[in-house]
Amino acid sequence: MSEIELSGLEKRYGDELAVEDVSVTIEDGELLCLLGPSGSGKSTTLRMIAGLTSPTDGTVHIGADDVTDRPAYDRTTATVFQDWALFPHKTVLENVAFGLRMQSASKDERRERAREMLERVEMADHADDNPTNLSGGQKQRVALARSLAVNPDVLLLDEPLSNLDKRLREDMQIELREIHEDLEKTFVHVTHDQDEAFTLADRIGIMADGELVQVGDPHEVYENPKNRFIEGFLGDTNFLAGEVAQTTDESVAVETELGQEMILPSNDGDALAVGESLTLSLRPEVLSIGESPVATDAEPETATVADGGTTNEIVGTVENAIYRGSTVRYSVAIEDSSVFVERTVADSGAFDAGDDIRIRWDGADVLAFREDGTRVDL
Amino acid sequence: MSEIELSGLEKRYGDELAVEDVSVTIEDGELLCLLGPSGSGKSTTLRMIAGLTSPTDGTVHIGADDVTDRPAYDRTTATVFQDWALFPHKTVLENVAFGLRMQSASKDERRERAREMLERVEMADHADDNPTNLSGGQKQRVALARSLAVNPDVLLLDEPLSNLDKRLREDMQIELREIHEDLEKTFVHVTHDQDEAFTLADRIGIMADGELVQVGDPHEVYENPKNRFIEGFLGDTNFLAGEVAQTTDESVAVETELGQEMILPSNDGDALAVGESLTLSLRPEVLSIGESPVATDAEPETATVADGGTTNEIVGTVENAIYRGSTVRYSVAIEDSSVFVERTVADSGAFDAGDDIRIRWDGADVLAFREDGTRVDL
């Protein structure tokens, strides 16, 4: 059993609270990604699980044991560090065998298991190389093999891929995922790259300012971000400032910078008061675009709600179209504001700067946040 | 006139050929991106234009002048460096005024023009700051202002954005493009990031192994890559090994690892011999997917050409679906091989691992390369 339970974990550096009241249970065999911007406390949390940093408050349980006061060398965790921390004066094989040597395994046993691990990560050919001469991807593999060699209950990974280039990073993500599926061990993986978290994670834990803000599976987190910070962090979106103009039992009308009221469906109109400030998130992928019905009109006209539902439609002018290989990103001017929309090239309809276009979306796809950043549950 | 003409440019370091026979004319006012992987000779080429590295062969003309033997301080170029190379012991304003001081401009003139430049890049508030205390984006702006202050005929940029984080990089790309449109000067911009090149460039020059492999506008280069290297470098694609099975006047049939012949339209069937090995590129964006018509069938069936044209269709099984926020990437197993397809979430149809699906594409969208990497002109 290698379930990890963190309760009320806290780390203070002087006056600074690096990690604040983190409580979460990571299930046996799960791969949890800790995702958050730089300085949000991800590494500190991970290091407290590893025993490399001792918490100023709270407890860490691994399996049934309270390991809060146990030093790193006495825990059944193994860590893969950001810079891999390979021992530069030892060969690749010696690096991988190091942990077994510390466990006083016999020389033959060490060598055999180290070779086995190197084969698993496809680095057996480099067994006798000096790790400093390896490429980033190779170092990464050796670090992984070294941590796996001690057969840990929990594997902790602190941004191990962040020093690799994009192509390699993506390959390694797939590999890590395969290894995780193979081993059925608990993994905690720290990253600040949302794509990486989405690719790897069974569940994502989002950290901000030392707190664990939201934990959930990738879909859930992406579709139901708990606050504005998460919505902004997880992907490119258009944030629009708005003010509640009118509420009904079924919908809310919001006055926005786009110069027209936006209609959002709502089960609970009372949740919002007229006049309240909101931020709306209009994700580029929920926007569909087409030729403007009044394409020849000099002044972009703002259309209103088309049908009885919550479909919104608006007209704007393409400011610029950036061709990015397989996708095109349009920046569209609407009134004083501008909104960007992204289409894959394969989708029909290419527009040029200056074209008037029509943008359409379902109000149900729009997320709304209060001034304090919390999500409005519509 | 600040057209740049490079002819037969070569740079040798000892035995190593860093740049080999580069010839290209960069038009007045054009923004050319040099794009290529690390070590391909981009910086060396740029430095030879700047006069910071002297070529071992070939000539550099700027405007009407042969400047090959002129030192950097005697050329009308200005360079923005990767790490910006701001002078840390001088204030922001002094940095920007430095070039003018070297031109012996009067103190007032220097200050005035430097302020003007700082205003243009929106850094006037930081005029008296120490550049080391600025953020990456701010440093980048100051470096730009410093180079613009000397009113160069040609602006050379050596990966100035590569040290910025993704968000900032994208903003700066837009800004650079605007400045280029404003100034109507010749820009040569080095990058290894294809997105950046597509966003910025009037024309893209692709370098590999010291050679300038292809020069053309972004559409052209993306749609008509000259060789396999470029096709691989410019975006994620599925490469399939194949062999010419049959040629007609109108089409070529290629046997592939997918276990079925693929039909490609061709104006010139004789260009290929039966039995010749090819590599086909099947870009994810040309693939459309849908439910398999024989969804319940245990063994994935390979469909053949549907109509008389060159539409190809094939059936496979979803191996895994990686949810990446706004897009989903499916890895689809077909026979022993696998192909990936990418869809935005907004597009209809979500599949799960294990689902059988139908993939369809137009043979005209497939690119074919010979064994030596050159493109087959179909």
Add this chain to the structure above:
Amino acid sequence: MRRESLETALFRAGYLAVFAFMLLPLAVVVVTSFGASGQLTFPPAEFSLSWYESFFAQTDWLRAFDNSLLVGLGTAVVATILGVTAAFGQEIDDGLVGRLLAPLVLLPMLIPPVIFGVTLLVYFTEFDLQGSYVSLILAHTLWATPLVYFVMRSVFSRFDWQQLDAAHDLGAGPVRSFVHVVLPNVKHGIFVGALLAFIVSLQEFVMALFLSNHTTETIPVVAWNQLRNSLSPMVSVVSTFLILISLGAILLAAAATNLNWLSKQLS
């Protein structure tokens, strides 16, 4: 946990003992300088400032101060010029000469100073330079230059050479780019290098013992000759002054750079 805390306690005791070992002799020097009697005893039975009073009446000590200052400054200037130019040249082009330079510069540091004293005494006599300040400065430069040179190598290796490119690119020729861009960036390093050279010269006494004469004797030489005869607290007084000067120099250097960096340079 038990074992960890025992280890921690032993480790701490170990380095605190070394800390005491490092500073104790200096404490002895300072404390004995306040001794009242003519004999150097620690701790002194009685304290007094009398030796400080008589210090200023001692012409040979005062002359030795002047000599040390002159030789130290001379060494600092010569060693800094040699070390800075060579390190700069090597940074531009690490060719054959560059590769031979490091061992050539380093070797003198491994030769016992007595041998230099002997060798240079013979050598300078040939040029009628024996006993001169020049002979002392050149001998000390032999030891000071490696320090300046290696400090400057590490300073230059950290210098962002793109700045030089940038200066050329913005129209500055070789001289102006050096003056405007390289120099301001490495001036702290040059200062530290020169300071180290000065300190080396101030400290060195074996070569000075051989090479100086009565008019050019430096402080350590005078101190040595005194120690061989009578040991009065005067030596401690002089050393206390030197410790104060050194402290001032450290603070100065720390202000110019920082202590951590400085200590890395010192080795």
Add this chain to the structure above:
Amino acid sequence: TRIFGDESAASGETLTVCVWSGNYAERFKESVVPMYEDEHDVTLQVETGWNNILANIRQSQGNPPYDVTVTDGNFYYRGRQGGLFESIRTENVPHLEEAIDYYSEFRPTEYGMPVDGAPCNIIYREDLDFEPSEWADLSSSAVENSRGIGIDTGFWWFPVHAAAIGMDDQEAAGELYDESLHDEVFDEIRNWNVQSWASSGQDIWQAFESGTIDVAQWYFEQTAYDIGDYDGLTHTLPEKTTGYLNHWCVTSGTDKRDRSEEFIDFLMRSDVQTEWSKSSPALFCNADMEYANDLGEQLPTSAEEAQNIAFPDWEQLMDYYDEFESEYASIRNA
């Protein structure tokens, strides 16, 4: 001060004199310098040196750093051999006449004049239940069983002479001048319970203070001057002893030869030595000088008494220099 080369002796008003460094120099400055300067319109520039005195003159190649220098027997001999001194014109040093014959005769006076010196004496702890009085006592079982002996190592020939004197096989230190007896002399030293090899008076006092030794060989002049600072120590001058005699020389190449000779003659005057004796318990050569305090009871005042001091005879000793030096070093390093 010149940057190149050393300071050339200034124009006639200054005479540069080199004396032993340490408190010898202090006492010289205290008594002799003011006396001379009062009498003459000349400034005395006093330099101090140790075993580098000859080296400094030699290196100067004819432009000597001093006009006058003190030398002991060994340096006097070496300096003569190396041509480092001007010969002294007898007519310019009339006071040589007044010197005790023994001092002016046992060494040639062509290049230097005998002025002052010191016999070696024995220092010992008052509470030692034995009072050494002659050099042979260093080999006695009482000293053997004491904490140990301290002897000079810089000027090693004095303890060597002391050993020879203590042996009594020959007159004075004759053993050293008879090759067949050399081994015995060094065996004698080997048998001493030497615990401190001192290179300065300071070392000797320190060794007593720290209880390393109970007995020591040292020079009367320094001992008498310093011993008051230390409790529980006393010293005795053996009847037969060795010691050093300083010959004062004019350095070769000086442009003040006359002035230098005049100065050396000054040093040889009885009134000067009488005055000098008040600050320095040294031995003086002028037969007419008067020792201060009760020093006259201990130091020789006549040729007969002086003959009890066996000064090293370098004319002969130099042949054995290397041999003795190695022997002595190997005893020390054993």
Add this chain to the structure above:
Amino acid sequence: MSGNSNAATSGVIERFWKPLVARSRSKRALLLMAPLVIFELLIFVAPFLILLRISVSEAGERGTAYAEGTWSTDAYTNVLTSEVPREVIAHSFTIGLVATAIAVVVGLLYAYAIWRAEGFAKSLLLFSVILPLLTTLVVKTYAFRPLLSPTGTLNNLLESIGLLSTPLEIVPGLAGAIVGQVYIVLPYAVLAIYSVLATMDWQLVEAARDLGASRPRSVLEVVVPQAMPGIIVATVISFAWSVGSYAAPFLLGDNVTFAMRVEGQILRDFQWPTATALSVVMIAAMLVVIGAIVAVLSRFGGEMEYA
């Protein structure tokens, strides 16, 4: 100088300069390095050639340092066959090896402590290393006499708390000389090792601990090999300086070291051929030992760099 020899000189310069220019990329770089190279040739190499020359001269007549223009290997024979030089060399090597071993081990401990310390404590520890470095060697060494002599502070202290009945005879003696010499070289050893540790990644130690290494084990397995370039520099410097030590054995020891003997032979005894031959033998022996030390130590860790 005649025009002819001028031409000859410039011809010689040409002959050396041209291939140098050819083998390097920049003439400017050579010009910049030239002053130091010339300095080393004039003040280091040339005097050593003279030293070598004197060592193969005959001893001088009475009172002269050596016989100019003569050739003889007597001095070497003397140095290599007689007892005293051998003893002196052996004694110097004893001090050198023992002082080096202590300085390097203690230096490693102290450098590690500095590396791990933070803030004010770190500054204080660094300061304790730098200050002795700046204090006159002669005096700080002598300060050990009142501290370590039989009636000194240490013995008094130990006796008063009843740990000792008879005082330890540290000074004067071999132990004293070694303590003094360790004190002289320790700051250099600490800084040489610290400067390497300072560039070392603490994560390596964490990785070792994470993989099950106890604290001493992680230091041995990771810190020592990583610090090896610094340890090598510390060893070489400590050894070279201790073998050639002069002040500490003179003031605190009771035996003659090589440096003391050479000084006496040059200044007092005027036996230049013997002194120079002894120096040459000594340098040769030292370089051999240093080479061996470097070779042995490099097998345990990184390559030596000149820094």
